[in-house]
Amino acid sequence: MTDRRIAASVAILALCAILPPLGSGYVQSVFYIAVLYIALAYGWNVIAGYGGYLSFGQVTFFGIGAYAVALGVTQLHLPWLLCAFAGGAIAAVLAVPLGYLMLRLRGPFFALGMLGLAQTTRIAAEAAPFTGGSAGIYLPPGSNTLPAYYWTLAVLALAMGMTLWVDRSTFGLRLRALRADERAAGTLGVDVTRFKVMAFVISAIVPGLLGGGYAWYLTYVDPASVFSTHIELQTVAMVILGGVGTYWGPFVGGALMSQVSQSLGARFPQGHLMIFGGLIVALLIALPRGIVPALTAALARRSARA
Amino acid sequence: MRLILLSRAVAGAVAVAVLGWAAPAPIAAADQPPIVIGATISETGSYAVDAKYALEGYQLWIKEQNAKGGLLGRKIELKTYDDASDPATAVNLYERLIDQDHVDVIVGPYSSAITAAVANVAEKHKMPMISPEVSAAAPFKRGLRYLFMGIAQSTHYVEGVIALAKANGYKRIAVTGEDSAFPRSIAGALPDLAKAAGLDIVYSELYPHNASDYSAVTQKIKQANADALFSISYFPDAIGMLRALKSANVPLKLVYFAVGPSEPNFGKEAGKDADGVLATTNWSANLKTPNNGEFARDFAATYHSAPDYHAAANYSALEVLGAAIARVKSLDQEKLRDQFANTKMQTVMGSYEVDPATGLQLGYTSLTLQWQGGKQYIVAPPAMAERKPIAPFPAWSAH
Amino acid sequence: MHPELAAQLTVDGLLLGGVFALAALGLNVIFGVTRIVNLAHGEIIVLAALCAAVVFQRFGITPIELLPAEFIAGALLGAILERLVFRRLPPDPAGAETTSLLLAFGVAYFIVGFSLAVFTGDFRSVAYLTSSWQLGPISVGQSRFVAFVAALAIAGALAVLLRSTALGRGLRAASQNVEGARACGIDIGRMRTISFALGSGVAAAAGGLVSMIYAVNPDSGSQLTLLAFSVVALGGLGSYAGTLIGAAILGVAVSFGGFLGSAQIGQLIPYVIFIAVLLFRPSGILGKSAT
Numbered sequence: 001m002t003d004r005r006i007a008a009s010v011a012i013l014a015l016c017a018i019l020p021p022l023g024s025g026y027v028q029s030v031f032y033i034a035v036l037y038i039a040l041a042y043g044w045n046v047i048a049g050y051g052g053y054l055s056f057g058q059v060t061f062f063g064i065g066a067y068a069v070a071l072g073v074t075q076l077h078l079p080w081l082l083c084a085f086a087g088g089a090i091a092a093v094l095a096v097p098l099g100y101l102m103l104r105l106r107g108p109f110f111a112l113g114m115l116g117l118a119q120t121t122r123i124a125a126e127a128a129p130f131t132g133g134s135a136g137i138y139l140p141p142g143s144n145t146l147p148a149y150y151w152t153l154a155v156l157a158l159a160m161g162m163t164l165w166v167d168r169s170t171f172g173l174r175l176r177a178l179r180a181d182e183r184a185a186g187t188l189g190v191d192v193t194r195f196k197v198m199a200f201v202i203s204a205i206v207p208g209l210l211g212g213g214y215a216w217y218l219t220y221v222d223p224a225s226v227f228s229t230h231i232e233l234q235t236v237a238m239v240i241l242g243g244v245g246t247y248w249g250p251f252v253g254g255a256l257m258s259q260v261s262q263s264l265g266a267r268f269p270q271g272h273l274m275i276f277g278g279l280i281v282a283l284l285i286a287l288p289r290g291i292v293p294a295l296t297a298a299l300a301r302r303s304a305r306a
Numbered sequence: 307m308r309l310i311l312l313s314r315a316v317a318g319a320v321a322v323a324v325l326g327w328a329a330p331a332p333i334a335a336a337d338q339p340p341i342v343i344g345a346t347i348s349e350t351g352s353y354a355v356d357a358k359y360a361l362e363g364y365q366l367w368i369k370e371q372n373a374k375g376g377l378l379g380r381k382i383e384l385k386t387y388d389d390a391s392d393p394a395t396a397v398n399l400y401e402r403l404i405d406q407d408h409v410d411v412i413v414g415p416y417s418s419a420i421t422a423a424v425a426n427v428a429e430k431h432k433m434p435m436i437s438p439e440v441s442a443a444a445p446f447k448r449g450l451r452y453l454f455m456g457i458a459q460s461t462h463y464v465e466g467v468i469a470l471a472k473a474n475g476y477k478r479i480a481v482t483g484e485d486s487a488f489p490r491s492i493a494g495a496l497p498d499l500a501k502a503a504g505l506d507i508v509y510s511e512l513y514p515h516n517a518s519d520y521s522a523v524t525q526k527i528k529q530a531n532a533d534a535l536f537s538i539s540y541f542p543d544a545i546g547m548l549r550a551l552k553s554a555n556v557p558l559k560l561v562y563f564a565v566g567p568s569e570p571n572f573g574k575e576a577g578k579d580a581d582g583v584l585a586t587t588n589w590s591a592n593l594k595t596p597n598n599g600e601f602a603r604d605f606a607a608t609y610h611s612a613p614d615y616h617a618a619a620n621y622s623a624l625e626v627l628g629a630a631i632a633r634v635k636s637l638d639q640e641k642l643r644d645q646f647a648n649t650k651m652q653t654v655m656g657s658y659e660v661d662p663a664t665g666l667q668l669g670y671t672s673l674t675l676q677w678q679g680g681k682q683y684i685v686a687p688p689a690m691a692e693r694k695p696i697a698p699f700p701a702w703s704a705h
Numbered sequence: 706m707h708p709e710l711a712a713q714l715t716v717d718g719l720l721l722g723g724v725f726a727l728a729a730l731g732l733n734v735i736f737g738v739t740r741i742v743n744l745a746h747g748e749i750i751v752l753a754a755l756c757a758a759v760v761f762q763r764f765g766i767t768p769i770e771l772l773p774a775e776f777i778a779g780a781l782l783g784a785i786l787e788r789l790v791f792r793r794l795p796p797d798p799a800g801a802e803t804t805s806l807l808l809a810f811g812v813a814y815f816i817v818g819f820s821l822a823v824f825t826g827d828f829r830s831v832a833y834l835t836s837s838w839q840l841g842p843i844s845v846g847q848s849r850f851v852a853f854v855a856a857l858a859i860a861g862a863l864a865v866l867l868r869s870t871a872l873g874r875g876l877r878a879a880s881q882n883v884e885g886a887r888a889c890g891i892d893i894g895r896m897r898t899i900s901f902a903l904g905s906g907v908a909a910a911a912g913g914l915v916s917m918i919y920a921v922n923p924d925s926g927s928q929l930t931l932l933a934f935s936v937v938a939l940g941g942l943g944s945y946a947g948t949l950i951g952a953a954i955l956g957v958a959v960s961f962g963g964f965l966g967s968a969q970i971g972q973l974i975p976y977v978i979f980i981a982v983l984l985f986r987p988s989g990i991l992g993k994s995a996t
Contacts, residue, residue: 024405025430029398036394054803105983107802108742112934113983116976119931123514126485127969134485134512136419138448141426145401218393220422222487224515225393229927230351237814240807274822277815284808285793352924354826485969513968516928519724521717522963522971529710542828545920549830553837553846554717574762575920577832702836 043206049245057114065211084212091208136222243290351391483538722956723853753912779909
């Protein structure tokens with residue numbers, strides 16, 4: 001099972017690495033956005049899916065990563081890749097105390113507390129003296145799509161690798177035990193807080209690394225675009241559709257959304273949102289664990305019969 | 307709330323992966339294929355309110371021009387996508403317009419943030435772009451060769467109001483507004499303008515986007531004993547601030563809300579409280595510019611509402627584009643670029659003229675409007691005024 | 706600080722607290738009984754505010770005259786939501802909390818899409834009762850005062866309903882001990898439907914009043930949900946007196962913080978207080994238990 005997952009993941013990633021340079025700038029930017037959101041979804045899935053802590057604020061770390069590159073390149077004149085790495089590192093370092101603090105909240109308190117945290121960071125970035133405030137930061141113009149894309153793809157590979165590790169390691173097992181019953185896991189000797197914080201840090205590193213690529217891709221950063229609630233909500237919706245806490249959920253969620261979008265077209269953007277909301281609700285009721293677990297279960301039943 | 311952009315991107319990726327590569331260049335089926343103009347419009351998301359007019363401005367010019375026989379003997383077509391007010395989606399869609407749809411020319415999207423990202427795409431493809439919706443100078447100061455400002459610079463927005471404050475002796479002015487790129491560019495220009503006019507800024511502070519309440523800011527304005535309020539606001543914050551000012555009974559002699567009240571429906575939502583409110587616009591049906599009457603009439607006939615300045619700005623961007631194509635008699639991007647940089651011409655908005663080095667607009671100026679009796683009237687500059695400005699601002703109890 | 710100014714800021718803060726309380730009361734009703742945080746709460750408020758604005762502009766009916774109709778329509782919507790959506794929550798005690806949040810997230814999406822399709826993205830507002838009364842040196846905004854009184858009245862009515870009626874006893878029993886209530890013959894499903902109806906009705910009534918103070922469009926909902934939740938978390942889940950006190954504290958803190966500090970501080974105060982209070986007193990000011 002795991003071997004097949006690895007093989008399939010490597011094949012997909014390899015395809016994603018080979019195809020874009022053969023296509024036009026449009027193809028490249030399409031791949032960039034798709035891979036970016038799938039990677040964000042993988043990052044979110046660790047704390048929310050495996051850890052059971054639904055977060056509406058991981059975009060905080062995305063914004064921090066974006067500002068690491070914007071400030072590092074324009075103020076310190078460092079190479080952007082170095083700054084993008086630094087963005088991930090800063091996100092990880094900040095995630096430890098924030099995790100200890102925020103993970104004391106549970107359920108809706110954590111979810112909305114994180115939403116509040118993202119808003120707080122956005123307003124802080126608007127008001128801080130060194131961020132250029134709400135006017136934003138302009139990076140040197142240039143053709144950055146492919147470099148930003150490969151960076152993002154590398155982060156996706158990392159995120160998938162970490163998810164796979166979480167999925168099969170004792171760490172992941174304990175994390176899931178904790179999701180099922182935090183108190184019981186605690187009495188069984190699981191160091192609950194440490195595991196939660198570790199999962200939170202993984203879910204912060206991924207957007208932290210991705211944010212830097214986003215800044216380089218856009219060549220412009222402002223608080224509203226990088227601490228965007230919309231980026232967060234899209235990521236969440238994607239994972240819900242695919243299956244929260246599953247390995248392929250983030251991937252499948254993206255593919256499904258594309259189909260719905262295609263059939264509706266861009267002519268009815270509002271009707272589109274309605275149908276998406278309805279679909280999320282219907283799926284959660286019909287397949288409460290998402291598409292991937294339902295498919296897996298169906299496949300297992302078929303092979304059992306055969 | 308913007309699943310569309312993501313799903314579209316993923317859809318694109320899937321489609322590309324399934325259908326294979328090498329999007330073939332379109333073959334000229336007829337001997338005279340249309341000239342295709344490409345742009346994105348923020349039809350959904352946070353900029354959607356104004357962007358509707360922007361799209362209609364583009365559409366109207368193309369309709370009129372086609373009625374006159376098109377350009378270079380070819381029909382003109384507009385190809386637009388909804389960028390959902392998101393810069394990354396807009397980048398993606400401009401790449402699509404250029405690489406996949408092979409549009410002949412591009413024009414700008416809505417807002418500074420989106421334009422900043424898209425300008426980089428235009429630069430990469432060496433395609434000149436007139437941006438009719440960016441009045442802040444910052445995007446033009448990064449050494450871009452292909453970006454041109456198609457609207458009055460934001461530093462001009464308050465000139466008429468400053469003059470009004472000076473003429474009436476309202477020396478103590480309070481400055482506030484939303485903390486985002488465009489309002490900040492105006493608020494940043496105010497200290498110099500005020501100083502030159504001999505006015506004192508007694509309070510200056512921006513509030514965050516989506517502010518939950520305005521009563522604290524209002525109290526500070528009251529305590530600062532300001533005569534005049536310069537609040538650089540969009541629509542919702544202009545309403546929220548106006549309500550809070552009235553609630554707190556702040557005795558102001560001049561109330562200015564930048565662009566929010568330039569929307570025709572401000573009067574509907576604000577009711578009688580709108581009376582006396584000042585705002586900036588960049589166009590008026592009364593401007594004595596070429597074809598202006600025709601533009602206003604056609605717009606109203608086609609879209610059943612009066613145009614606002616966004617419509618006029620986008621319309622005039624295409625006027626400049628059309629004139630440039632007619633002059634160079636080709637779609638050579640480099641030649642068009644030089645035309646955009648060096649042309650001086652009259653559009654419905656006034657005199658188009660840019661600084662050839664930066665693309666910053668030098669020709670267009672702004673107008674000051676005031677709500678009087680439930681209607682908008684131009685009150686400054688004096689040469690263009692439809693009515694005399696009401697000053698001081700009527701007492702709140704008189705509204 | 707001059708005492709008159711301090712008094713004015715306190716009044717402003719209390720009136721703002723009235724708005725906060727209006728937004729929060731309905732959320733608390735639903736949570737109290739069902740343990741579901743309805744993330745679509747802000748969207749219901751906005752939907753009602755948009756309806757109020759259109760009705761006012763078309764027919765001249767003021768939001769105050771419209772309040773009963775708004776309440777009934779909101780209650781119907783809430784009942785339908787519970788029957789159609791939240792009742793079908795899979796019986797999975799471990800994941801129920803997460804799944805209900807996700808469901809509510811989907812519902813919020815749907816309502817935003819619906820509101821956009823019906824009302825477009827335009828901002829709407831009702832220009833009614835925008836003046837103020839002058840009490841000596843203190844000015845009191847009329848629409849804010851009405852909202853404040855309405856918040857008190859709604860909280861009072863809810864308290865009476867819960868304390869002194871059979872329905873209220875059923876609701877309270879359902880919120881405290883599901884199994885025990887069921888054993889006593891209380892129809893838990895019906896109580897849940899009623900709580901959604903009550904909570905959404907209150908949200909819709911709040912929307913009508915909010916339309917006189919702010920301009921809203923379909924995207925304004927999530928902001929209100931977050932504010933409402935901050936108030937509820939601060940005051941304590943299931944406690945209406947707590948909601949009022951929490952809202953008053955937040956309102957006054959925003960008023961003073963925004964004046965003495967900056968507009969940014971004023972904006973951040975609700976979240977900072979909400980997070981800080983939860984960390985040190987997870988049950989809120991008057992709440993019994995947050996778990």
